[in-house]
Amino acid sequence: MAALPVRIDRSSPVPLYHQLAEQLEAAISDGTLKPGDPFENEVALADRLTLSRPTVRRAIAELVNQGLLVRRRGVGTTVANRMVHRRVELTSLYDDLIREGRTPRTELLSLESDAIYEPAAVALDLPADTPLVAMVRLRYAGDAPLAILRNWMPQSIGAALTPERLCADGLYALLREQGVRPTVARQRIGARNATAAERRLLHTSKAEPLLTMTRSAYDSDGKPVEYGNHCYRADQYAVDVMVSER
Secondary structure, eight states: OOOOOOOOOTTSSSOHHHHHHHHHHHHHHTTSSOTTOBOOOHHHHHHHHTOOHHHHHHHHHHHHHTTSEEEETTTEEEEOOOOEEEESSSOOHHHHHHHTTOOEEEEEEEEEEEEOOHHHHHHTTSOTTOOEEEEEEEEEETTEEEEEEEEEEEHHHHTTOOHHHHHHSOHHHHHHHTTOOOOEEEEEEEEEOOOHHHHHHHTOOTTOOEEEEEEEEEOTTSOEEEEEEEEEETTSEEEEOOOOOO
């Protein structure tokens, strides 16, 4: 493979391994390094950049931990199949795919105007038997199915949503057009086995788990505006979390 241009600033307070990891991550994100591409040998990269092997090893480990690189015995290190990385901030999957330079596509599986679903009603601070607008969408990244998105919202918000618009844009963008602005959310992330129906839609096997996310979103006044229960292909989706010492 061609040597990737990397600039290391030894006068910067940013650790050398982090400088290297950031530039390698950028090369993967912008498509300079593509899924399946072999990655430069650790020893050769260290020699070329005049860095210690532990520094290079730590940078590569960062990308392996993020799911951007894969180490395989007998094959070496390669760029992983492209995943969607959602940072812990209030965005939609549609926005995430656009930001990653990918092409989102949506198939609307169902749209109901008077659905009764107690967990969603409770999350929206409504009586348990309140009719809600409910939808199920299958989100693609290009031609690959990525996620099943189940959402509920009050009729006062969801009544204006049409099948055509739901297939053409992201849900949060459509809500913002109505003046509804989700600004904060409570999310729970987990994993579970897929149902037979989910496996058919997402083209997965019984052995492949799903990443799940349950979300309650609120506007700037703290009013609940949307409840979602989503599941994602675990091999194509990841959540990035930054933590710091208190």
